[in-house]
Amino acid sequence: MTTPKPATDTIIRQQEEVKNSLNFADTRDLDDAANNLIGTRRLNVVTNANDDVVWDNDAYSFLQGSAPNEANPSLWRQSQLTSTNGLFRITDGIYQVRGLDLSNTTFIEGETGIIVIDPLTSLETGAAALQLYRDHRGEKPVKAVIYTHSHADHFGGVKGMVTQDDVDSGRVAIIAPEGFLAHAVVENVYAGTAMSRRAAYMYGAALPRGERGQIGAGLGQTVSTGEVTLIAPTDTITSTGDTRTVDGVRMEFQMAPDTEAPSEMLVYFPNHKALCTAEVTAHTFHNLVTLRGALVRNPHGWAKQLTQTIDLFGGRADVIFGSHHWPTWGRDNIAEFLTQQRDIYAYVHDQTLRMINQGHTGPEIAEAMVLPPALGQAWSARGYYGSLSHNVKAIYQRYLGWFDGNPSHLWEHTPSGRAKRYVDLLGGVDHTITAAQKAFDSGDFRWAAELLNHAVFADPNPNNNPSNNTNERARALLADTYEQLGYGAENSTWRNFFLSGTTELRTGNFGTPTATASPDMLAQLTPEMLFDSLAIQINGPAAWDVRLAIDVVVTDAVPAAATYRVWLSNGALVYTTATPQPTEAELTMTATSRQLTALAVYGPDPEKLRAAGVVLEGDTTALERLGGLLDPGDPNFNIVTP
CATH class of the missing domain: 3.30.1050.10 (SCP2 sterol-binding domain)
Incomplete structure (x- = not known):
């Protein structure tokens, strides 16, 4: 495998600008992420029945000290936060395991047992999280499992914590929002093959962990690769204000459909003054459309739901915790956090529509969009998972679709067809590579990538002919270009996409290491x-x-x-x-x-x-x-x- 190359001077200067533009002296997130740690696994590596590694948080031990030149300092900070792992106390009676999957799992202690919220992605990590809890809090039986929403990283580990027989016998309830099962299955089956292939890029599945490789995924470090399981819900929440009491634990629900997931809900625990915000909030600007592919989410509805959250629970909750990241304590801090989260979706939605109605296209709006200083400087509104750029384009897509109104874009040639014509116009592949090298040397990596993409698609060398030196030069320079774009990216999924592209160009197609359309999923x-x-x-x-x-x-x-x-x-x-x-x-x-x-x-x-x-x-x-x-x-x- 080709050794990763160092950052260029252009990227090094960009990283310095990031260091000087953001408030790295604000350590509140670092303090909150480490707060109330009870214990960790001695080796945070999880294997399956065949002894294959399905989770390895220890691979991120390199995330120490200041960011290297090959990582955006803001993303490096976020990865340091999301790699924090162990069992944590949120408040008396509520404990959370972080750093054992992309997502968190939370344990609510009842009179005789526990309620599990979001049992992670895979059977193996779910079992490991439950064992870590029991190592420190005792052998309490599971009385209920709550799925907050319909994404696999929030239900796939359920059979690591309970069995189908536990549920069928009535010993364990499975509580989920209305529409959960249909959305959970459809998203992972209908376009599951394409989504899984692209998710391999999005999460950097084939990338080595390291300063010049995969350093995280913004919401967590990556997705575990174990067995995705599913047990159908036995109790469906249908309305905001619905309540349940399980094992003496009182719960109030807020429905939040069509926010981060088409089926989603928040849970408030009045006896604990604690609010689970599911994935409606996170310490990042979330995706409005994911790079793996999905239906475009509704930022206008998302903002309205968060306004309702503030109205319902803002004056009642002393702590909020989510399905990703670390909790926020204190009513003033909670008010600030929820307000910033609400405002980022409202502002970007409204301003994108304002500029749409002025005749601007998605890419033009993405370049022009500037956040108000209060949001631009808020760590929780940074684009670690959903970038400002691709979220603006998602809003454009949601309202106007793929066509920007320019007739020349109505019936374009295929990527290969366009590439051949552009390369011919530029005087051939050699001339195209020369122009791209000039752009690369000047630090214009975006233009270099566009030129080299045409060169590769115009002369693909399908038989990998070693004598086709021109094609190899184009692929090599495009790999170098994607690498630099990855090093500079603040958004984790952009970094992973760019560096995954580098990997495939240098070493060949790595396929799809993970898939979510499991037998349990198909059985539903x-x-x-x-x-x-x-x-x-x-x-x-x-x-x-x-x-x-x-x-x-x-x-x-x-x-x-x-x-x-x-x-x-x-x-x-x-x-x-x-x-x-x-x-x-x-x-x-x-x-x-x-x-x-x-x-x-x-x-x-x-x-x-x-x-x-x-x-x-x-x-x-x-x-x-x-x-x-x-x-x-x-x-x-x-x-x-x-």
Whole structure:
């Protein structure tokens, strides 16, 4: 592997400007992150049943002292904070484990047991966190698990803390906001392959940990790579003001849908005067659209929800804690923090729309946007996870879509098509590289990246021909360019994307190290979700002239058993429960909803479906024909090369 290169003089000067522009003398976050530490794991490394490492916080031990030239000082400070790990006391009866995953998990002590809030991403880290708590607080049984929202890093570790039998028997309640299950499953299945591939870039999964590599992810250090599990909720919160009492612990809920997640809620504990803000707040400007890809979030609604939070709990809470980062103590500090969090979403939303209505495009607004000094200097409003630049573009996308109104952008050539034409215009790849080298040497890395991206896409060298020296020069210089852009980035996900691009250009495609569409996730698909997940895999052109009709009888559908007709129509897989149907089905499948999900796990394999309990009657070659039309995603698609 090519040794990472040092920062250039341009980047070194930029880092000095950051040091001089922000208030590094403010140590309140450092104090809060270290406050009330009870104990740590001697080695903060977690392995799975095969002894593979799925979490290693000790790999970040290099995060000491001042930032090196190869890391933005602001991001370095944030990574020092997020790498802090151990069991912490938030207040009497509330304890939190941090630094065992991207997210936090919190334990609320009741009369006889504990309530768990957000059991981390994977079974292995969830189990390790529970054990750390029990090592210091005793063997208290879990009475309930609360999922604050529908992202995998807040429920995936549930089976490391409780079992399905615990829940089925009624010993443990699973409490979640309305819409949780559908959103949790859909986000990780429908576009899961593409999201996982891009998430590998976003979290720097293939990058070495170190001063010139991955130093963190803004919300935490990275995502654990163990088994993602899921147990369906048994109790759904539907309205702000809903209350529950579990094991003597009183809880009040605030619904916050379509903020950081489409299904999300906050939890207030009146006896403790403590508020869990889920991921509606964090010590960063959060993403309005993630670089891994997702639906654009609603900053206007987000700000309104935070205003309601302040109204409901601002004068009642003595401490607030979230699903990421460290708590904030004291009502004055809480008021300041919640106000800054609310105002960053409101200000950027409103000002982006103001400039949209003046005719500016997303990239133009992103360059022009300046925060008021009170927000620009607030550590909790810095763009460690959601940058000001890409959040502005997300707002533009939310309101106006991908098209900026310029007709020349309405029907552009593909990236490779444009690249060939630009490179030809510039006089060939050699001339393009020369111009890019000039930009690189002058410190204009953004222009160098654009030129070199054209050079690589115009001459991709698909067979990795070592004699293609021109292509190798373009790739090498583009790798160097991305590296410098990564070193300068304050946003963790930008750094990880740039340095991941460097890695692939230098060493080859590293694929997708992690995936969230686990068997537990697939097992929660409703019949409609299942049919939709198959439909998006159909190779349309291959299915144009194929005739296929299958009846699916779901025996446990509510309120009564339902029969779905699933068929191909002009290359599209569609379904309905309406009757009668114009043609006879070739095959009838009968199963419970859970049995039917074997289709997602194993595919349309008759023997495996029968083994899962699915009854097949009729022509099973229909399943073979369906299987022949499925075109599953490619988890290793190229990103920085064609």
